[in-house]
Every structure is written in C-alpha cells, then in structure tokens.
Amino acid sequence: MSTVATPRGRSSQRRTRCKCAGGGGGDRAAACCFNPLRSLFRCPGRGRGRRSRSRSRHTTPSKVRDASVAGGVEQQSEEPSFFVYAMPNQGGGDGVTADHSKKKKKKKHSKPRLPSIRSCFRGKKNKERKANAAAVVARRQALTPAPSLVTHPPHSPSTPEKTQAATPSATQPPSPAVTENGRTNSPATPNRIIPATPRPGKHSTSSASAPSPFPPQWQQPKQVEGLEIVEVATGERLSAHDVGLIEMVGSSADVSAESSVKSSLDYANDPPQQLTVSSKRKPAVVKVTEPTRVWLNGNAVKGKAGERFTGPPVAGEADELWAHDIACSRVHAVMLAETSWAKRTPSATILMAAATSQSFLSPAPNPLLRPRILPFPAGGSVSLRGRRPAFPSVAAASTSMASSESEERKETKLWGGRFEEGVTDAVEGFTESISYDWQLYKYDIMGSKAHASMLAAQGLITAGDKDIILEGLDQIEKLIQDGKFEWRTDREDVHMNIEAALIEKVGEPAKKLHTARSRNDQIVTDLRLWCRDAIDKILFRIKQFQVSLVLLASKYVDLIVPGYTHLQRAQPVLLPHLLLSYVEQLERDAGRLVNCRERLNFCPLGACALAGTGLPIDRFKTAKDLKFTAPMKNSIDAVSDRDFVLEFLAANSIAAVHLSRIGEEWVLWASEEFGFLTPSDSVSTGSSIMPQKKNPDPMELVRGKSARVFGDLMTVLTLCKGLPQAYNRDLQEDKEPLFDSVKAVLGMLEVCTEFAQNISFNSKRIQSSLPAGYLDATTLADYLVKKGVPFRTSHEIVGRSVALCVSKNCQLAELGLDDLKSVHPVFEGDVYEYLGVENAVNKFISYGSTGSEQVKKQLEDWRTQLGISS
C-alpha cells in the first residue's frame, strides 16, 4: 500500500526565486518559485493550462490524485509538482527504466532531448513560449544494494501496466540509512554494531511502534534505491539523457539546478519513511505519495502558496562521491553516444550503446564501495577516521545478530537506576563511540584485568571472583578477535560493551569489576596504553624507512646531484648526503615520539571519576602490572588532560612535514623536467586517459596526507582548549583524530619505505645536468679566500667571472686562465683544482658537509646505528 512520503533534503542550499509570472501568486506558482529546477523546466505557474491540454494523453493531475488515493494515500489538496519514484539498481529493475527511456525516445525523441534542454535555456529569455516545453524528471542511480524493490505507482502515467501491489513485508528500507551525525541507523546495517534498540519510555522511537514527535516533513526519511521525479502535469519521467543534462547544466550553468539535483539525491537516499515497495523486481518503482511537498535545495516546498518547510540537513549516501561518479559517467556515456561521429560509426554506436546500457546506468553495487564495513584490523591496527565509522565486520555472516532481534531486546543501561526512560535514537547515535573506540578493546581488557587483580590483592573482591572475571575477559577478548563479539551502540562505548558482556557471561562477579573505577579513568588508561603501542609501531616504521634510505645512499655513494636553495641550483652535493639528511630528520621525529611515550607512560587508573576513592586500592600495583612508570599523582589531572594526545599528534605532524617534503622532492625529481629518478611500476600508477603516463601517486599522497595529520592535531587542540578541569564528554572526540593521525603516519611511512626501495636514480641524466647553474661558483670564491682575498671581494670577482661565462656561454671550468686573470690577476693555474662539480665536492671538508669523506663517515655511522651489516 502506498503511504504518505516525507521527502527531505538539505537545508541552506542556495535558492532563488523563479521569475515566473506566477511567482508566489498562486499555489502552483509557489511551488514553481521554489523549484530550483525552474531554469530547466516548465514553470507550472505559467504553462500549466497549455501543457495540460497539449499532453492530455498523459496522466492528468487529477488522475495522479486518484492514483495516490488508490494507493491508500491521504490526499493533499494541492497537486504535486513531481512524483518521486525509487528504482532498484540491480538486475531487472533497471529494465524498467531502460525500457522507459527507450520507449520515450521512440515516441517523442527521434533526437535526444538536447533540444528540449536548449529550449529550457531559451526559456530564460522567452519564458512564456517555453513554459510548457520541459518536464522535470530526475532519476538517480541506486545508491545502495537491495535484493529487490519495488512497485510501480498505481496509474503511473507512463507504465501503468507495471503497477504492482505493495508488499508490506518489503517496506523495509533496503540499506543502511545515514543519520545526521553520519551514523548508520538502518536495521539493514550489515555489521556487528547493533543499532539503536527501542527502549521503554516515551522516547522510544521505533518507527514501527511509535510515531515521531515531528511533523512528517521533518521526520527522517529512510533510504530508497534511486528515484525518479515525474512531473505530475505530464507524467513524464526523465531519461538518462535528461539526468545528464540536468547535471551538466547544474554543474556548469545553473547552480540552483545543480543543487536541486543534489536535493533529489538527498531524497533518494533519505526517502520517505512510508515508501511502498514490493518484493518484485519489475517493475521497479517506488511510489512516494506526498503530492504537495517536494524537497528542493534542502527545503521542502509545499504546493500550497508560500508554504515551505526547512528540515534539518541530512547526510545521505548521495553525498558520497561514488554516486556522483556514476551519474557523471552516465552523462558522459550519453553524450558520447549522441555525438554525430558515434551516429555515423556503427561500431562506435554499439560501443556507446553498451556504455549506456542498463548495467552501466545502474551498476551492481560494489561492496567495496560500501564503507560501513571495514575489515577487522588485526593486531590492533587503526581504522579510518570518520563520519563513516569503521565497524568491525567480524564474521558478520555467521554470527550477525539481526537488527530486528536486537530491536526487540530492551536493556536497561548500566546506570539504569537513576533513569526512567531511555535516550532517543538520535541521542544514542550521537553519543555512542563504540563505532570507533572498539579499537581500544585490547587495552580496555588489559586494564580491567589489572584492576581486577588489584581489587583481589586488596581484598576488595575474592580471588574466586577475580579468576572468574579474568576468565570471562579472556573469553571476550577471544570472541572479539574471532569476530564473534557483538558490539552494541546502545552500550555506548567499549567499556560498557565489554562490562555488560562480561556480566552477561559470568554474572555477579563481573558486577564488582567497576569497584573504584570510572569510565573517566578507564578511557584515559586505554588511550595511554593505545598510544604507547601506536608510538612503538610508528617508531618501527620510521626505522624501516631510515634503513631504506641508508641502503639507497649506499648504492649511490659517489653520485653528485645539484643542490638547490630556493629551488635554484646552488652547490653540488653528494646524493647520499641528501638522503641522509632525511634520515637525520626522521631520527628527530622518532626522538619526539620516544619523549612523548616516556611522558605519557603514567597510569591514570584509580583516579576514578576525578577524586579518587575511599576504598583501599593500590594504584602502584595497577600501574606496575600495566607497565606504566608510576601512577599519575593527581586524580583530577589524570582524567582531565589529553596533552599526551596533543603531544603525540604534534610529533606526528612534524614527522608528516618531513615526509611531505620528501614526497614533494621525489615527485619533482620524477618529473620529465628533472628526470632524476624513476620509480618502478610497483610504486607508480597510470592515467585513465593518457596511456603514456606513469605517476608517482604514492608520494603525492604522502604529501597530501600530511594535511589530515595537521588537521587532526588542530582538531584536538581546539577540542581541549575550552574545557573546564576534569572529564568532559567532549574528550570522546579525541579518538578519531588520534586514530586517523596514526593511521595516516603509519601509511605514509610504509609507502615512503616502499618507494625508497623501488626507485632508481638516473645517474646519466643527473650527471649531464650538472654543468648547468655554475654549481662550483662558491667553491671558486673559497679558492680566492684561500688566496687571501676577502670574501666579499672574492664574491664580486666570481660574480664577474660568471658574467663572463654567461657572455661566452661556457662553464667556469671552461674559462681559460687568461680569461680568469682578465677578471682578477689573483687567479693562478691551481684554480682548476676547484672547478667542476667533482672538484668542488671534494673541496668540502667541514663537519657534516657534503665532502666525500664526511659523507662516507655519516653513512658508516648510520649503518652502525641502524644495525645494517656491510
């Protein structure tokens, strides 16, 4: 059965008024005036009469009303501007749309619809004439997979014969819907995070059981597979070409049109709650029967004059680039198919037709593009930051708990005694952290074990209870590692998930674990332990990169390269000297991390909420068991501060600066212009269009990822700056940037290492480039200084010598002694021992310089320090 839809979109999109004559004067005109597609499509406020007459073969507005009624929809008094249909993106469903397009094309468009779009633009100049020239039909690709959809609207103007009865069982949204905070709340979420469960109390928000307190237009719509917007007056749907044109126009010519398409996407991804769908694959349309309200530019536009609604913005999957990418490909394919060349060339036509075929238009969803499930990171590695949380996928197929099951379960929170009702789904989704802090599980369990042992040692729990707790925690850890643990968002975070699971598993003894402990000291203990390990991992990767650099340096001991300042040729340097300069920088990066690790390695556990406890705990024991240096001295400080996170992120940021600079240098050197290094294919990528290209993407991304590392630091700095002392929930936000930064830096180091292992320096090219730039000029100045000439004077003399070379188009070493003497008589025959890059390099003798002896020594030192055997 059909029900009323509540379209929604984004707020605060750009919206301008239609300049149609009807502008706000009548109901239809009002709808038009807030229709951002107005520049493309007929303004109902103006062209209605004519259109209705001229297209009377299509469903009339009254028929559409009938259709809605037939679908069980309570009718609004106003005619709809558009209908929105959802379409499947799999299999047969597409056939409907493809057929439809074909049919339409046959019937009405011997030529593609470009002329009608052109007429839309002409319509800007001549609205009266063009007001009834275009229909609004927007269709978007399915954004998430679903086994099947859907139904066709009863009395659909285009394909009424395909109408299907609604199947209530199929009314579930096909895929995870994303809420405003970016968390998925769909029951279909295919992972082990169990979504919000209905709770007792008046805020229970199960859509099935309790009506939303919001008026329909503000309710969170669910997700559908795709959509069509059908102009009611004509019943016309959009062909692929229409969509393309809308998008092209929207992106290049008409911002409002673009955003309207985006609004449509929002709608597609956050469809009305009461969509009617059937389990049949064909025909593939979901009817949305909110006839007078259309979400445009993030605003619900009511058909009724001037009545508008602005709902909260929605983060839908349509915001994800892959959906837009598919749409753009579709536009492009259609454009290709319609070129006159394609039409004249049978093979091209076939190719293009294939490109625009339904499988292309509605590709099977690629599971890799579904970011909600990420592989469970083995060994406690970190996951993506994000609005899209990294959920453990953990054997979802075998053990996943159906969300419907979980919805039936009602659990009192661990703090349930004080509360009469549960939080709303929105609050639960907004406040949970389990979607990312599950990564702390190993440390949380470690802390709990140390705590339980301490409680037992202090006689606060029995040895038997301790053993049961430890055994239970071991089992839970195993479950997590095996991907069999059920993470629940209604248990908020890693602490409560594990504690609640432990209580479920071992009963009463587990209820004693939280004695003399709070989540405030627990989380910061977990975090310090996590940081400690993360630092160790980064230190290891730094060392790997250093080793690679030293090995590279050892391979090119004698290779002289131009040294640059201001990116202008300056002086010759030995390549190993340059490579070892990176090694030195990395060593300081490591040093900062080591210092940070030392400073953070103090134990907050036992600080409890903020004030400590009146129970006789032994914080020294816990600290020792967890391999902390000592317990933190001040319990308020222990739970308050995240300076260790900041320090870590700052150290990461500085390391990222260094890595980014290496990235930049190697990207430059790999360019045709420099041609100094060649990355192997294994660390290069190609171009989708330019067959000859080989891009050093990994190093570009090393440079690029530094940006997010800096951003992570900035996030936590900003997070912490305004907090009053002791724990504040804001601090929960420290984790994602922390995880993100560590992940990025680890990745950067890994890729740099691999790049270093897979590049070769082009000695010939480098050597042939050396004569340019008078790299030996400064050495010549040193020669004159050795001859007793004051440096300023020698600088002047060499400057004139270079000018002479420029006039003669030669190198300094190519000047005859007479030439040099003509500049200054101080030059003698020994001057040639200083000229030329080899001579110049050999003259460097200062400590740490690029002189061969110095570099050899540096290299040896590093090999020893890094344990590289000869």
Ligand SMILES: N/C(=N\CCC[C@H](N)C(=O)O)N[C@@H](CC(=O)O)C(=O)O
């Ligand atoms: N809610 C709370 N701490 C939550 C800490 C864990 C949180 N997921 C985080 O990551 O910071 N503090 C309570 C005490 C508690 O829940 O243990 C309070 O101070 O009132």
